[in-house]
Amino acid sequence: MIDVFGCIKALVKLESICIDNIVFRLHYKITVILLITFSLLVNSRQYFGDPIDCTSTKELERVIDTLHHIGYHWRPYITVGQAGDQQGLEVPFPGVRPKFPGDTENYQRYYQWVGFYIFFQACTFFLPRYVWRYCWEDGRMKALVANLTSPIHTDFELVRMRQRIIIDYLYSNVGTHQAYAxxxxxxxxxxxxxxxxxxxxxxxxxxxxxxxxxFEVMTHLRMSEEPPExxxxxxxxxxxxxxQCTFTTFGHAGSKNTYSAICILSINILNEKIFIVVWFWYLILAVITGSGLIFRILTIACPPLRVWLLTRKSRAVESFVFTKLANELNIGDWFILYQxxxxxxxxxxxxxxxxxxxxFGSLRKTSV
Incomplete structure (x- = not known):
C-alpha cells in the first residue's frame, strides 16, 4: 500500500524556511494530507473491493453493478420508520428487515463522487498556501535569512555580515511592509x-x-443500550x-421486464467513517482558525502584544530595545521582523x- 501514499510525501517534508504559522500549516499540511489520504482510500478498489455488489443473475449482476456505479437509476432505500407490529413478513436478505408502511425511500446519487469531492476539498485547502507562497511571498523570507537558519554557526564573520544585511534592509525599508503583512x-x-x-x-x-x-452519531452511540426500533x-x-435496487429491461418486441436486486455498498462502510472524522476535524479547525483570527486582530490593534511576542523570540534582550522598536515599527515592519x-x-x-x-538612534534604557 506504500505506492498509494507516495504522492503525499512532498507534503510531509519539513521546510527549512518558515513563511507562515502553525494555524496556516493545519490547513495546507494536516488537512490536505488527511483529505488526499481519504480520497486515495475511497478510489483504491484494489484494496477494498468493488464499491457496490448486487445479488441477481450473473448476467444482470454485471450490468446492475456498472450502471449503479455511474449513477444510472440509483434507487437505494433504507428503512427509517418504526418496525411496528408487522408479523410473518419474509426478510428479503439476511440481516435486513423488510420495508414497512411508513418507511421512506432515500434516493442518493453522491456516493460515486465521494473520492473526487474529497480531492477537490484538498485542493481548496491548499489554495491559500499557493497564493501566499508563489504569488505574494515570492521567496522574500528565504532571501533575508539565507545562511542563518542553522542552529549551530561556525563562520561568525558570515553571521555578522548577514545580520548587517537584514538590519540595513529593515532600516532602509521601514513603512514599506504593510502590503506584505x-x-x-x-x-x-x-x-x-x-x-x-x-x-x-x-x-x-x-x-x-x-x-x-x-452530534447524531454521538447521540446514537450513547443510545446503544436502547432497542434497535x-x-x-x-x-x-x-x-x-x-x-434495494430496481432494474428494468426491454425485450426485442418491446416487452418490459422489471428485476429487483439487493445491493451491498461496501464503500459506504468506509465513507461513514471518513465523514465522521472530517466532521470533527472541520469543527476543530474552524474553532482554531477563528481563534487565530481574533488573536491576529489583537496583534494589529495592540502594540504591547507585539512587543511581548518579540520578547518571547529573544528573552536575553533588554526591554528598552523592544520599546524602541515598538515606537519605530508599524504592523508591517513588526510582522516581517517577527517572521x-x-x-x-x-x-x-x-x-x-x-x-x-x-x-534608529536615541537608544536609552526605559521600562516597557
Missing part, C-alpha cells in the same frame, strides 16, 4: 472562510445532513450499506534586534 492576514481570512464554506458545501453534498452528523443510525441513513525571528537562533535574533534598535 496584510496579504498574509488576508490568506488567514481565506483559510477561515474556506473551512466554513467546505462545511456548508459538504452539508449540501450529503443532502443537508452533514452539519448535525457528528427506538434508535436510528445516522451513519446508515446517510451512507446505507444495503439497498525573521521564527527562522533564526535566539542569540542571533537577539543581536539583530539590538543592532536594528541602535540604527
Amino acid at each position: 496584510f496579504k498574509f492576514f488576508f490568506c488567514e481570512v481565506l483559510n477561515f472562510l474556506n473551512v466554513i464554506f467546505q462545511i456548508l458545501l459538504t452539508d449540501a453534498f450529503l443532502g443537508y445532513q452533514f452539519t448535525t452528523y457528528g 427506538k434508535r436510528t443510525d445516522p451513519m446508515s441513513r446517510i451512507f446505507p450499506k444495503v439497498a 525573521v525571528g521564527k527562522n533564526l537562533d535566539e542569540l542571533v535574533f537577539g543581536e539583530l534586534l539590538k543592532g536594528l534598535a541602535h540604527r
Whole structure:
C-alpha cells in the first residue's frame, strides 16, 4: 500500500524556511494530507473491493453493478420508520428487515463522487498556501535569512555580515511592509472562510445532513443500550450499506421486464467513517482558525502584544530595545521582523534586534 501514499510525501517534508504559522500549516499540511489520504482510500478498489455488489443473475449482476456505479437509476432505500407490529413478513436478505408502511425511500446519487469531492476539498485547502507562497511571498523570507537558519554557526564573520544585511534592509525599508503583512492576514481570512464554506458545501453534498452528523452519531452511540426500533443510525441513513435496487429491461418486441436486486455498498462502510472524522476535524479547525483570527486582530490593534511576542523570540534582550522598536515599527515592519525571528537562533535574533534598535538612534534604557 506504500505506492498509494507516495504522492503525499512532498507534503510531509519539513521546510527549512518558515513563511507562515502553525494555524496556516493545519490547513495546507494536516488537512490536505488527511483529505488526499481519504480520497486515495475511497478510489483504491484494489484494496477494498468493488464499491457496490448486487445479488441477481450473473448476467444482470454485471450490468446492475456498472450502471449503479455511474449513477444510472440509483434507487437505494433504507428503512427509517418504526418496525411496528408487522408479523410473518419474509426478510428479503439476511440481516435486513423488510420495508414497512411508513418507511421512506432515500434516493442518493453522491456516493460515486465521494473520492473526487474529497480531492477537490484538498485542493481548496491548499489554495491559500499557493497564493501566499508563489504569488505574494515570492521567496522574500528565504532571501533575508539565507545562511542563518542553522542552529549551530561556525563562520561568525558570515553571521555578522548577514545580520548587517537584514538590519540595513529593515532600516532602509521601514513603512514599506504593510502590503506584505496584510496579504498574509488576508490568506488567514481565506483559510477561515474556506473551512466554513467546505462545511456548508459538504452539508449540501450529503443532502443537508452533514452539519448535525457528528452530534447524531454521538447521540446514537450513547443510545446503544436502547432497542434497535427506538434508535436510528445516522451513519446508515446517510451512507446505507444495503439497498434495494430496481432494474428494468426491454425485450426485442418491446416487452418490459422489471428485476429487483439487493445491493451491498461496501464503500459506504468506509465513507461513514471518513465523514465522521472530517466532521470533527472541520469543527476543530474552524474553532482554531477563528481563534487565530481574533488573536491576529489583537496583534494589529495592540502594540504591547507585539512587543511581548518579540520578547518571547529573544528573552536575553533588554526591554528598552523592544520599546524602541515598538515606537519605530508599524504592523508591517513588526510582522516581517517577527517572521525573521521564527527562522533564526535566539542569540542571533537577539543581536539583530539590538543592532536594528541602535540604527534608529536615541537608544536609552526605559521600562516597557
